[in-house]
Amino acid sequence: MSVKHDKNIIEIEDISFAYGSTAVLKNITFNIHEGDYLGIIGPNGSGKTTLLRVMLGLVRPSTGTVRLFGQPLNKFRDWSKIGYVPQKATNFDPLFPVTVREVVEMGRYGKRGLARRLTLSDQLIINQCLHNVGMLEYEKKLIGDLSGGQQQRVFIARALAGEPKVIFLDEPTVGVDVQAQEQFYSLLKKLNLEFGITLVLILHDIDVVANEATEVACINQTLIYHGEPKEFVKGDYLQNLYGKNIRHILHGH
Amino acid sequence: MFQIFHYSFIVRGLEAGLLLAAIAPLVGIFLVLRRYSLIADTLSHVSLAGVALGLLFGINPLFTAVGASVLSSVAIEKLRLSKKIYGETALSIFLSSSLAFAIVLIGLAHGLNANLFSYLFGSILTVRPIDVYVMVVLSAIIVILLLIFYKELVFISFDEEAARVSGLHVGVFNLLFIIIAAVTIALSIQIIGILLISAMLVLPVVTALQFRKSFKTTLLCAEAISLSSVLFGIVASFYLNVSSGGLIVLIMLAVFIAVYFLKKQKSGLIGW
Numbered sequence: 010m011s012v013k014h015d016k017n018i019i020e021i022e023d024i025s026f027a028y029g030s031t032a033v034l035k036n037i038t039f040n041i042h043e044g045d046y047l048g049i050i051g052p053n054g055s056g057k058t059t060l061l062r063v064m065l066g067l068v069r070p071s072t073g074t075v076r077l078f079g080q081p082l083n084k085f086r087d088w089s090k091i092g093y094v095p096q097k098a099t100n101f102d103p104l105f106p107v108t109v110r111e112v113v114e115m116g117r118y119g120k121r122g123l124a125r126r127l128t129l130s131d132q133l134i135i136n137q138c139l140h141n142v143g144m145l146e147y148e149k150k151l152i153g154d155l156s157g158g159q160q161q162r163v164f165i166a167r168a169l170a171g172e173p174k175v176i177f178l179d180e181p182t183v184g185v186d187v188q189a190q191e192q193f194y195s196l197l198k199k200l201n202l203e204f205g206i207t208l209v210l211i212l213h214d215i216d217v218v219a220n221e222a223t224e225v226a227c228i229n230q231t232l233i234y235h236g237e238p239k240e241f242v243k244g245d246y247l248q249n250l251y252g253k254n255i256r257h258i259l260h261g262h
Numbered sequence: 263m264f265q266i267f268h269y270s271f272i273v274r275g276l277e278a279g280l281l282l283a284a285i286a287p288l289v290g291i292f293l294v295l296r297r298y299s300l301i302a303d304t305l306s307h308v309s310l311a312g313v314a315l316g317l318l319f320g321i322n323p324l325f326t327a328v329g330a331s332v333l334s335s336v337a338i339e340k341l342r343l344s345k346k347i348y349g350e351t352a353l354s355i356f357l358s359s360s361l362a363f364a365i366v367l368i369g370l371a372h373g374l375n376a377n378l379f380s381y382l383f384g385s386i387l388t389v390r391p392i393d394v395y396v397m398v399v400l401s402a403i404i405v406i407l408l409l410i411f412y413k414e415l416v417f418i419s420f421d422e423e424a425a426r427v428s429g430l431h432v433g434v435f436n437l438l439f440i441i442i443a444a445v446t447i448a449l450s451i452q453i454i455g456i457l458l459i460s461a462m463l464v465l466p467v468v469t470a471l472q473f474r475k476s477f478k479t480t481l482l483c484a485e486a487i488s489l490s491s492v493l494f495g496i497v498a499s500f501y502l503n504v505s506s507g508g509l510i511v512l513i514m515l516a517v518f519i520a521v522y523f524l525k526k527q528k529s530g531l532i533g534w
Binding site for chain 2: 065066067086088089091093094095101102104105106107108110111112114115116118119123124149151154167171177
């Protein structure tokens, strides 16, 4: 599927946010286009998670508006277009008694509506999502019994189950080993290129942004840069943000 | 052998007890997984204040207990959301102040008599026919609501944020759930007593969790433990002439201990 990256699906306009008197985000404006693979990066405490939460309507900005698919957030109702993979480590209890399949079913509820049961066609879509992330054979396992990388793929399957147009991911590879990270990023690439799903990721690894993403948004309270990763890596942005030894930090591990 | 069923108070006690045994794990599984277990204790003490109000004004204590418990549950949820006060601080304020209310009101009503003891530890002798009817209606409503919104509640309990992004009105469900929990707790007062309610809500669920199965299987397993413990507990309490509430909880505890060590042995981790 080829996508032109010229249709705005998320419009962020003059967003500011403050906790009490501490400014977290200041006057952020940019658009996310259909088919983008956007990596959001920035130092710790730069407000990137807050920005993601503002886009999802989880927190209300002090000023500014976000439009999803042309609709302002407070009027937006078509949430099944949005898939969300929260930061895993803080959001789930390994002892929680749910199987892989039960987790992916959750992603289908929004499509079905309140109080309705999932139908056979829903179950087939869930099978397909599990298959796409390579987790179908694990469907009866408890989510807490899987490795970090496998769990993350299950959460992708859950996001896919609602047949979304865009998936938001908050630092998806925290706690995932390096080999599984590679598999994970090739899965994301497949979703972006083959299924045409727009991806918005918070990332902490600048190499991943450079190699995987088609767009980068660099945030440090204000929007420092938004555009192609190549230009970003060439520029002085990184040094200004992280200090002179950024290259050593990135390649030293 | 079946002479026990000639006593109408035993039959009523069994009816009421089994109704509770059926709804307790449905509510308890969400309380346990959401780390809300302490709310059960708090609301049970609030229910005691409700009972005291009923005794003072000559109203059926079951009604006043349900009323007090539901009103407080809404207030607790609002306080928790306001974030001006820590969640567990709100709970302990409600717990001790409603106990204070209860003790003063009961003193005004009758003086501290044996009746209080049956509310603290449960006694099927206090269950009247009207109580059973009220329990049937309220339990049916609770079961229907929980079955209708089962998948939403599972989603919210597992991942509240993703549930919110999927378009669910999480606040509405949280409020609905805490009201359901409040009604369940108020209903259990006569059978199990305020001091033992949280054990009845929590123990079968915690036992079932040891099996590490799917959500559905865990819930069914908790139901089986709950129903059989209550049935066995009430019948045995009749023959042994001891408190039914205490015996039910002891049976649940025994099942938990047995399952816990059985699973531990199986996974090869013998000993503490």
